[in-house]
Amino acid sequence: SQQGEEDPQALSIQEGENATMNCSYKTSINNLQWYRQNSGRGLVHLILIRSNEREKHSGRLRVTLDTSKKSSSLLITASRAADTASYFCATASYGNNRLAFGKGNQVVVIP
Amino acid sequence: EAQVTQNPRYLITVTGKKLTVTCSQNMNHEYMSWYRQDPGLGLRQIYYSMNVEVTDKGDVPEGYKVSRKEKRNFPLILESPSPNQTSLYFCASSRKAPDRENSPLHFGNGTRLTVT
Numbered sequence A: 001s002q003q004g005e006e007d008p009q010a011l012s013i014q015e016g017e018n019a020t021m022n023c024s025y026k027t028s029i030n031n032l033q034w035y036r037q038n039s040g041r042g043l044v045h046l047i048l049i050r051s052n053e054r055e056k057h058s059g060r061l062r063v064t065l066d067t068s069k070k071s072s073s074l075l076i077t078a079s080r081a082a083d084t085a086s087y088f089c090a091t092a093s094y095g096n097n098r099l100a101f102g103k104g105n106q107v108v109v110i111p
Numbered sequence B: 001e002a003q004v005t006q007n008p009r010y011l012i013t014v015t016g017k018k019l020t021v022t023c024s025q026n027m028n029h030e031y032m033s034w035y036r037q038d039p040g041l042g043l044r045q046i047y048y049s050m051n052v053e054v055t056d057k058g059d060v061p062e063g064y065k066v067s068r069k070e071k072r073n074f075p076l077i078l079e080s081p082s083p084n085q086t087s088l089y090f091c092a093s094s095r096k097a098p099d100r101e102n103s104p105l106h107f108g109n110g111t112r113l114t115v116t
Helices: none
Strands: A005-007 A010-014 A019-024 A031-037 A044-050 A055-058 A061-066 A071-076 A085-092 A099-101 A105-110 B004-007 B010-013 B019-025 B031-038 B042-051 B054-057 B076-078 B087-094 B111-115
Touching (some): A010 A019, A019 A105, A031 A071, A044 A055, A044 A061, A071 A085
Parallel strands (some): A010 A105, B010 B111
Antiparallel strands (some): A005 A019, A019 A071, A055 A061, A061 A071, A085 A099, A085 A105, B019 B076, B031 B087
């Protein structure tokens, strides 16, 4: 069953601004991952954070994980038009051989 | 180039006509999976495979079959397609199962299936 839930569902920002998305989940996790999807194409892995990590950076991406609140956030700094996409969080739980994806978060960056 | 290849990219068929969507990966990954994506429902897992000859149901397996006779291939079979199987389908693979190792999924570019 799906357990990642992103919030907000849709976000529209100006180029250069920061975009923040949140994800909540219900059960204990092994890791949490964020993916990007451009307009009906395949999902592309962005970043993975393990359950014992609290923050991780990759280029303009910053992910935080709060296991006590069962939530994660993805921050994209200095957004570009090319960041326009849907962003999904996905969780992997111990003993569950699959990734559970949220419904996605559409981000539109206006040039 | 490391990739997951799905074919065809687009497919229009009629109710009841058996079809197969192929998926192949060249990364020697053990784990492979099929998802369908529908508006408002996100990605839902259909079937997955932990390794050769090991497959298991996901969240929405009804109406689908899979096989894993070789490590690189994981075809999705619709024996008797129905209009409610109209969807965007993705194949994905990873080195190990998501909870066994912190390895991300690599996705194919998708197959847009329409069943009339």
